[in-house]
Amino acid sequence: MSSQPDHAPTTISVVQKRPTPDSEPGAPQYPIDSVDNALKLLLLLGERPEVRLTEASAHLGVATSTAHRILAMLTWRGFMRQDPKTKAYMPGPALTTVAFSVMRRIGDVPRAAEPILKEVSLKLGETCHIGLLEGNQVRFLAVAEPDTAVRVASRVGRLMPAHATSTGKVLLAGLTQEQLHTLYPQEQLEGVTSHSLLLRSQLEEQLRQVRRDGYATNREESEDGVASVAVALATASGLKLAVNASAPIHRLPPAKIDSFGQILHTAALRLANILG
Structure with a gap:
């Protein structure tokens, strides 16, 4: 006669947990x-x-x-x-209240910024945008284009890697190192053109320069043949916004960058007052 086990086999249920925050790159301490x-x-x-x-x-x-x-x-x-x-x-x-509040503030930006963007575009003779930092990307919200045959095309509505644009870099410069590493947990960065930054350490070096200068630059890092300068807006709304001017690279040599930066800085102060 075969013997029967005194107890039924025990079944152990294992719950597969998702990674905890402290196991993820860039997690808070x-x-x-x-x-x-x-x-x-x-x-x-x-x-x-x-x-x-x-x-x-x-x-x-x-x-x-x-x-x-x-x-x-x-x-x-x-x-x-x-x-x-x-x-x-x-x-x-x-x-839904929070979502609509944020979207309303974003939606107000193009209308409120239009007169100043047009004024700056006319003064510089180049395309001017306002961009918003979304994680490690930049979304362009508004544009003013000059009445010239050769100009940088509108990027309104487009998302682009922040580290490859002047708008993104000037906004990334306002983050702490911890915040930056959360957005870029790896040393390797995405390349957009052959001139794009490919290492986080290179980006951090550029951001230190941005903080000293008060503006960021981009020379063919997001689009071949295009250069740009950007200045951040100090808004109370919490939106991370910046204004930029972009031009064919031959029309924005290094000697003109400071003057572009000064004009954009004045525009950024006026825009910040309007947008709150």
Whole structure:
């Protein structure tokens, strides 16, 4: 007669957790897991129309009870709301208020900046943009173009690597080293042209020069045959904005950079006063 085991085999359930903040490049020195998990759920909500408890638990790699507590806190603060029928979580009023507030401020920039951009473009005879720093990229929001046959084309609406543009570099210069390393956790950088910076250490060296000069330059780093100068706006809104002038490289030799920088600096002060 065969013997039967006294106990059924024990099944061990292993939860595969996502990397913790302190294991990721550029993470803060003293991460708070609960805050990080709440932010991860908000980012997840940006990718899909709704999030269920089981999805939140799996996404964070935590028990459903832990995910439920985080969702409850986000709901209490208005960043999420729960459908009473399906029990799924959706964007709450606080989250949409923040999103609309940011988008409204961004949407106000082209209208408010237009007169000054046109004035600077006329004075320099070159294309002028306002750009916004979005992570490690720059989005161009507004443009004024000169009435010349040969000019730099509008970049409005385009996203470009920040380290390859004067607008991006002047805004990156306002970050701390920790913030910069969060955006660029690796030494290697993306090349856009043969003149682009390819190392973070090279970028950091240029940013030190930008802080001394008060403006940033770009010579064929984002587009062959194009040079530019940019100055940051000191706005109270929290938006990281800069104004630039770009030109065919033969029309912006090194000898003209300082004068471009001075005109853009005056424009940046006026724009900052208008945009707040």
